[in-house]
Amino acid sequence: MLLAIDCGNTNTVFSIWDGEKFLCTLRTSTHHARTADAYFTWFSTLIKHYGIETDITDVxxxxxxxxxVFNLRVFADRFFNCRPLVVGRPECALPTEPRVDEGTIVGPDRLVNTAGAFERHGGDLIVVDFGTATTFDVVSADGAYIGGVIAPGVNLSLEALHNAAAALPHVDIAKPQSVIGTNTVACIQxxxxxxxxxLVREICDRIKAERERPMKIIATGGLAPLFQQSVELFDSFEDDLTMHGLTVIHNYNKEIAA
Ligand SMILES: Nc1ncnc2c1ncn2[C@@H]1O[C@H](COP(=O)(O)OP(=O)(O)O)[C@@H](O)[C@H]1O
Ligand SMILES: CC(C)(COP(=O)(O)O)[C@@H](O)C(=O)NCCC(=O)O
Ligand SMILES: [K+]
Structure with a gap:
């Protein structure tokens, strides 16, 4: 069984796979100080709660x-007796290597989204991930990450307004009734x-113009459905894209090792 771990700046998501069969997803907030033992206490409590028999062999x-990463490595080693593959490390091969400036370290989530989206849709894609940051990953015709765009995340922007302006409250994102707000919350929303x-429309249009070709726009991340339901921005929304990408990279590494 495979345990795939997607650790973002806000949330850490574990998903368990028995071959191609998806078993479950567990979510916790990201804390760098969480120890291997603490991960296991949380993990085993939830697994027991869901009544899932796990036999993790790969991470x-x-x-x-x-x-x-250090504590997650210890977690894998101590409790599953396995050495995890860590995306972005040289020992973790990618189906297609990124094409970026020399010395650039691409966010592993973006490499994973690229692999997952290419496997599902083929090339010439823009992957928009509404995470802590909102990222745009440009995928070439042959499935390589060739660059993109990083913008502040939706919740980060809301938080920044609240933190910097004494009279602005914390606001949850929602589609407002009208563009012209008649109260503070509506104005912020x-x-x-x-x-x-x-932002999404302009950036995607400009990427397509720069690439001089049609491209499919794939959205992922917690807030993508809000935008997708309200205005047609994306060709597809896939909340499991990062997890799917992790299974693609895992399978690829198994294949080349065989
Ligand atoms: N369904 C949702 N509704 C509202 N906010 C959400 C939802 N899902 C995630 N979020 C928020 O969106 C932000 C990004 O979440 P997530 O995609 O987990 O980020 P990351 O991958 O960077 O950790 C966080 O602030 C999170 O609290
Ligand atoms: C842009 C990101 C912060 C997005 O990650 P997130 O905040 O959604 O967890 C992450 O991909 C990252 O740290 N990237 C490194 C720089 C780069 O990708 O070019
Ligand atoms: K992310």
């Missing part, structure tokens, strides 16, 4: 927070919601 990790619609 793959993608982490945008470098400091958590309008600024962020329509601002993001514009």
């Amino acid at each position: 793959i990790i993608s982490s945008t927070v470098p400091r958590v 309008s600024g962020i919601f329509w601002g993001y619609v514009g």
Whole structure:
């Protein structure tokens, strides 16, 4: 069984696979100080709760927070007696190598999204991931990550307004009734919601123009459905894209090792 771990700046998600069969997803917040023992206590409590029989033999990790990798490695080693594959490390091969400036370290989540999206859709893609940051990953015709765009995340932008302006409350994102807000909350929601619609549209249009070809836009991350339901921005929404990408990279490494 495979344990795939996607550690973002906000949330860490574990998913368990029995071959191609998906078993379950477990989610916790990301804390670099969480120990291997603490991961196991949390993991085994939930597994027991769901009544799942697990026999983990392989672990793959993608982490945008470098400091958590040490404890996750110890977790894999101590409790499953296995050496995890860590995306971005030289020993973890990618189906197609990224084409970026020399010395650039691409976020592993972006490499994983690229692999997952290419396996499902083929090439010429823009993957938009609404995480802590909102990232755009450009995937070439042959499945390589060839660069992209990083913008502040939706919740990060809302938080920044609240932190910097004494009179602005914490606001949860929602589609506002109208563009012109008639109260503070509605004004903020309008600024962020329509601002993001514009940001996504403009960036995708410019990427397509720069690449001089049609491209499919694939969205992932918790907040993608909000935008997808309200305005047609994406060709597809897939909340499991990063997890799927992890299984693709894991299978690829198994194949080349065989
Ligand atoms: N369904 C949702 N509704 C509202 N906010 C969400 C939802 N899912 C995730 N979020 C928020 O979106 C942000 C990004 O979450 P996530 O995709 O887990 O980020 P990361 O991968 O960077 O850890 C976080 O602030 C999280 O709290
Ligand atoms: C851009 C990111 C912060 C997004 O990760 P997230 O915040 O969604 O966890 C992450 O991919 C990252 O740290 N990237 C390194 C720089 C790069 O990808 O070019
Ligand atoms: K992410």
